[in-house]
Amino acid sequence: MEQSETLTRSDVVVQVCHLNELPPGESIRVEGPGGVEPLAVFNADGEIHAIDDTCTHQDASLADGWLEGCTVECPLHAACFDLRTGMPSGPPAKRPVRTHQVEIADGVIRVRVAVAAVTA
Amino acid sequence: MIRSVAVVGASLAGLAAARALRDQGFDGRVTLVGDEPHRPYDRPPLSKDFLLGRASAEELALGTEADDALDLDWRLGSPATALLPHERRVRLADGGEVSADSVVLATGARARNLPGFAGRGGVHTLRTLEDARALREELRPGARVVVVGAGFIGSEVASTAKAAGAEVTVVEALPVPLAGPLGPTMGTACAALHADHGVRLICGVPVRELLGQPRVTAVRLADGQELPATAVVVGVGAEPNVGWLAGSGVTVDDGVRTDAAYATNLPGVVAVGDCAASYRASTGRYVRTEHWTDALEAPRTAVRTLLGGGAGPAAGDDGRRRAAVPYFWSEQYGVRIQFAGHRGAEDEVRVEAGDPADRSFLAVYEREGRATAVLGVNRPKEFTRWRRALATTGSDSGPASGSGSGEQAAAVL
Numbered sequence: 316m317e318q319s320e321t322l323t324r325s326d327v328v329v330q331v332c333h334l335n336e337l338p339p340g341e342s343i344r345v346e347g348p349g350g351v352e353p354l355a356v357f358n359a360d361g362e363i364h365a366i367d368d369t370c371t372h373q374d375a376s377l378a379d380g381w382l383e384g385c386t387v388e389c390p391l392h393a394a395c396f397d398l399r400t401g402m403p404s405g406p407p408a409k410r411p412v413r414t415h416q417v418e419i420a421d422g423v424i425r426v427r428v429a430v431a432a433v434t435a
Numbered sequence: 436m437i438r439s440v441a442v443v444g445a446s447l448a449g450l451a452a453a454r455a456l457r458d459q460g461f462d463g464r465v466t467l468v469g470d471e472p473h474r475p476y477d478r479p480p481l482s483k484d485f486l487l488g489r490a491s492a493e494e495l496a497l498g499t500e501a502d503d504a505l506d507l508d509w510r511l512g513s514p515a516t517a518l519l520p521h522e523r524r525v526r527l528a529d530g531g532e533v534s535a536d537s538v539v540l541a542t543g544a545r546a547r548n549l550p551g552f553a554g555r556g557g558v559h560t561l562r563t564l565e566d567a568r569a570l571r572e573e574l575r576p577g578a579r580v581v582v583v584g585a586g587f588i589g590s591e592v593a594s595t596a597k598a599a600g601a602e603v604t605v606v607e608a609l610p611v612p613l614a615g616p617l618g619p620t621m622g623t624a625c626a627a628l629h630a631d632h633g634v635r636l637i638c639g640v641p642v643r644e645l646l647g648q649p650r651v652t653a654v655r656l657a658d659g660q661e662l663p664a665t666a667v668v669v670g671v672g673a674e675p676n677v678g679w680l681a682g683s684g685v686t687v688d689d690g691v692r693t694d695a696a697y698a699t700n701l702p703g704v705v706a707v708g709d710c711a712a713s714y715r716a717s718t719g720r721y722v723r724t725e726h727w728t729d730a731l732e733a734p735r736t737a738v739r740t741l742l743g744g745g746a747g748p749a750a751g752d753d754g755r756r757r758a759a760v761p762y763f764w765s766e767q768y769g770v771r772i773q774f775a776g777h778r779g780a781e782d783e784v785r786v787e788a789g790d791p792a793d794r795s796f797l798a799v800y801e802r803e804g805r806a807t808a809v810l811g812v813n814r815p816k817e818f819t820r821w822r823r824a825l826a827t828t829g830s831d832s833g834p835a836s837g838s839g840s841g842e843q844a845a846a847v848l
């Protein structure tokens with residue numbers, strides 16, 4: 316079972332932008348390639364974090380949200396998520412958002428997204 | 436020393452109060468008294484996704500697994516009928532009693548109806564899950580729905596009814612809808628959404644009477660016009676649930692009066708959410724906010740008032756700083772309307788970005804050259820920036836930083 320799970324996953328690397336295009340406090344929404352949910356990438360005081368862009372509570376873009384420390388607050392209903400873990404800190408969100416691995420090379424931000432393959 | 440707390444009203448504000456009690460280290464008994472049979476659920480979807488059948492009742496639940504650890508004593512299904520402050524007891528309709536050293540009043544509000552409207556088939560108000568279920572049955576293709584009142588809930592119901600295939604007319608007694616919260620210019624701009632989506636809006640004409648028995652068949656307006664109706668939804672505001680407090684000695688004036696830290700005139704009794712009329716230094720008035728975000732955030736301060744006896748937020752509690760700027764949202768016809776700040780009746784408003792004609796714009800309200808409030812229509816990102824700026828102005832300047840009072844902070848905006 317465990318093995319087949321790793322086999323059904325593959326990684327997609329999404330290019331985001333140059334590091335200097337995302338200064339501290341800023342966020343950007345990135346449309347992933349087919350099969351990849353839109354991503355929200357944040358510069359939280361110099362640390363780059365990537366999560367799924369869509370709030371788990373209701374349809375809203377977290378890249379539009381209010382960034383404070385390592386927490387983003389949904390622009391609509393104020394659900395707060397920890398950018399490091401994706402965990403919600405209170406209502407109305409009950410489910411975490413997915414977090415993604417960030418890679419920075421040559422000043423370019425890329426996000427590695429695990430995608431479940433269609434074939435099981 | 437407080438050993439037990441009764442929270443009366445088991446909805447958004449009540450649950451937030453229970454969480455805040457545990458969060459702030461209270462380990463005594465916490466009893467949640469609620470007249471509805473349900474665990475706390477979220478009301479905003481009742482006029483939106485739930486009404487349209489896009490969200491289930493389970494999805495409305497506000498509680499999470501983490502709440503099990505709060506060790507709450509639930510007393511659901513029977514309303515509180517009396518607060519006996521000297522005996523430190525709350526009396527329930529089922530004959531039971533809850534003794535408590537302190538009490539959080541969180542009984543919210545109920546939908547207002549028009550005189551003579553209740554009890555006729557096909558006439559609805561919207562506040563509870565049952566209300567929404569009953570109304571949902573009426574919204575189908577071929578239905579003719581008349582919505583009385585073009586406020587936020589009325590407008591949302593109109594939008595949902597239209598999406599469900601009904602023919603919809605909205606009737607508003609005032610000449611301009613939403614002028615109260617948004618001012619006439621922006622009220623007009625937002626109300627234009629109805630016409631965009633094929634919903635008729637009639638303004639400045641009050642409703643005179645309902646026709647049809649036992650079921651409504653039409654609505655007659657003051658000018659004699661008759662609007663055929665298979666269903667009527669009355670969205671004319673809400674009244675605080677405070678009747679049960681008569682004789683308790685707690686001061687009530689359109690809601691339970693509290694200071695800026697939610698203390699009532701009775702020691703050991705605080706009030707939060709839609710049932711509370713709390714002092715706002717920014718306007719010098721007692722305001723019943725009736726917004727979701729306020730009901731969620733106020734209990735943290737109220738519980739601090741109860742436990743610590745002191746007013747105001749603790750240093751570094753950034754949540755309080757944000758609460759200094761009231762915020763609400765609405766969703767109509769797929770358009771997001773967001774508003775934050777303290778708008779004064781005399782404030783000027785200018786469009787900062789976008790264009791009302793495109794139904795995508797940001798408007799800023801100003802008094803003496805300073806921003807007091809912001810309205811966003813389908814502009815979540817810019818709106819968030821402005822909302823943040825309003826909150827930051829409030830916390831960084833003025834005499835409030837020393838006293839730590841969020842309300843005073845808002846006053847300098």
Ligand SMILES: Cc1cc2nc3c(=O)[nH]c(=O)nc-3n(C[C@H](O)[C@H](O)[C@H](O)COP(=O)(O)OP(=O)(O)OC[C@H]3O[C@@H](n4cnc5c(N)ncnc54)[C@H](O)[C@@H]3O)c2cc1C
Nearest residue numbers: 444446447448470478479514515542543544708709726727
């Ligand atoms: C249809 C609808 C749509 C909304 N949409 C939005 C929106 O888009 N944005 C926004 O900001 N706000 C919105 N709101 C407002 C928001 O839901 C309220 O501000 C919020 O629910 C207030 O929470 P509360 O806990 O103070 O009161 P309530 O949610 O009213 O809860 C009070 C609870 O106390 C119970 N109770 C009353 N009397 C007693 C008693 N004597 N004993 C025991 N229990 C009692 C009530 O039955 C209820 O369960 C909407 C409200 C409605 C009804």
